[in-house]
Amino acid sequence: MxxxxxxxxxxxxxxxxxxxxxxxxxxxxxxxxxxxxxxxxxxxxxxxxxxxxxxxxxxxxxxxxxxxxxxxxGARELLLGERRAAFADRFLDPLLAEARTLGLTPDDVARLLSERASRTTTEGTAR
Known part of the structure; x- marks a missing residue:
């Protein structure tokens, strides 16, 4: 650990x-x-x-x-809030910056995320 x-x-x-x-x-x-x-x-x-x-x-x-x-x-909610904010800083901000570079709109990104999430869910249940 x-x-x-x-x-x-x-x-x-x-x-x-x-x-x-x-x-x-x-x-x-x-x-x-x-x-x-x-x-x-x-x-x-x-x-x-x-x-x-x-x-x-x-x-x-x-x-x-x-x-x-x-x-x-309230400790759990406090920690979840901190981790969500850190998640956005670490992953979403760079993702959105790259999306802008590629000319993708927030709706395009949301659609891509949704497609990937459903594909991952489908692949997980198919095993």
Whole structure:
């Protein structure tokens, strides 16, 4: 799971975010402790704590004194909103720029996406 070249604390934070988005870590559920994350990923607890602190600062996790860290209400929607915006920046903006270069309108792009999506769906069910 650990990727070379990316800060470990960011990878830890992202793995917790993935669990929240996927639903395996529900809102108001107790999040893994810093020590659990460190042991699981075989990293320094201070590194895991930095990832957890980042999620706390973003409002994804909150602390219950003496009990542990918990997933904040609304955390899943917050994370989905962030990821959707990042998706648009990373994939849609370059796609639209290339479409303009090729003389494609937004309707042309939408039609191409729809055709590809239905083809992918059809191919997936045909197997």
């Amino acid at each position: 650990i990727e070379e070249g990316r800060a470990l604390f960011l990878q830890i934070a992202e793995s917790v975010e993935d669990s929240i988005i996927e639903g395996s870590l529900a809102e108001e559920a107790q999040a893994p402790s810093t020590n659990e994350l460190a042991a699981f990923h075989r990293i320094n607890p201070a590194t895991a704590a930095k990832g957890v602190a980042m999620l706390t600062e973003k409002g994804v996790l909150y602390k219950r004194r003496g009990i542990g860290m918990f997933v904040s209400p």
